[in-house]
Amino acid sequence: MQSLLLLVDRVSTWVGQVFAWLIVVLTLLISWEVFSRYVLNSPHDWALDVQIMCYGTLFMTAGAYTLAKNGHVRGDVLYGFFRPRTQASLDLLLYLVFFLPGIVALTWAGWTFASESAAIRENTFSATPLPVYPFKFVIPVAGFMLLLQGLVEIARCIQCIRTGEWPSREQDVEEVDVDKLKAMVHVKDADIEALDRFVTPGGSK
Numbered sequence: 512m513q514s515l516l517l518l519v520d521r522v523s524t525w526v527g528q529v530f531a532w533l534i535v536v537l538t539l540l541i542s543w544e545v546f547s548r549y550v551l552n553s554p555h556d557w558a559l560d561v562q563i564m565c566y567g568t569l570f571m572t573a574g575a576y577t578l579a580k581n582g583h584v585r586g587d588v589l590y591g592f593f594r595p596r597t598q599a600s601l602d603l604l605l606y607l608v609f610f611l612p613g614i615v616a617l618t619w620a621g622w623t624f625a626s627e628s629a630a631i632r633e634n635t636f637s638a639t640p641l642p643v644y645p646f647k648f649v650i651p652v653a654g655f656m657l658l659l660q661g662l663v664e665i666a667r668c669i670q671c672i673r674t675g676e677w678p679s680r681e682q683d684v685e686e687v688d689v690d691k692l693k694a695m696v697h698v699k700d701a702d703i704e705a706l707d708r709f710v711t712p713g714g715s716k
Contacts, residue, residue, distance in 0.1 A: 512666070513678060519663045520579045520680055526656060527576025533569040537562060557639045564646040571653035575660040579680065599671035606665050614658045621650030 540562060548554040577583055590598060625647040633647075634640035670678045 512670075516663050516666060516678065517680070519659055523575040523579040523656060523660050527573055527579075530569055530572040533565050537565050537569070540565070555639075556637045557635070557641055560635045560637055560641055560643075564641075564643070568646065568649050571649050572656070574653055575656040578657065578660045578664060581680065594675075595671050595677050596675055599668040599677070603665060603668040603672070606661060606668065610661050611658075614654055614661060618651050618654030618658055621647075621654050625651055 540558065544555060544558040544562075590601070593601070625644065628644035628647045631644075632642065633644045635643050667678050667680070
């Protein structure tokens with residue numbers, strides 16, 4: 512079971528990492544359009560549509576990746592103090608009541624939305640029309656990926672309720688661990704306090 516959960520984690524991670532390159536595409540596209548508009552005086556009417564489609568794709572495909580990394584925003588003022596079993600029970604309830612119905616509806620409606628768009632070969636309304644229906648298929652695909660990752664998280668909740676410990680998940684980019692960072696660069700708390708007194712006259716009380 513654990514190997515299956517980690518496999519879904521890896522798929523979500525791979526999809527998120529691949530589509531994360533759209534950030535580079537967006538940066539280059541916006542930079543070129545600004546240069547074309549204000550320096551060459553030759554703006555492109557299709558540029559905004561492409562930017563919106565790139566950003567929408569990036570946003571949608573990041574959902575499963577973020578869930579796999581347990582990175583979605585939650586009100587954890589009290590959550591962090593709960594025991595793992597309590598956390599898992601609360602998560603399981605929220606997944607069943609809110610997550611599953613919402614994501615199933617998103618995937619179902621997204622497929623209908625994209626199919627209708629493909630049926631009429633929908634284009635943008637700019638002077639240079641672009642096909643928009645391929646982009647709309649990102650909605651049900653991203654919804655399915657998020658649903659699949661959500662089922663994995665539900666399985667993790669059930670495992671944690673049974674064992675009292677959260678099962679492991681696929682590792683990727685981690686936030687900075689201040690204590691590890693200080694150990695790596697051989698910085699002590701006393702050094703930081705001395706620097707603080709130097710920067711702030713009178714020092715901290």
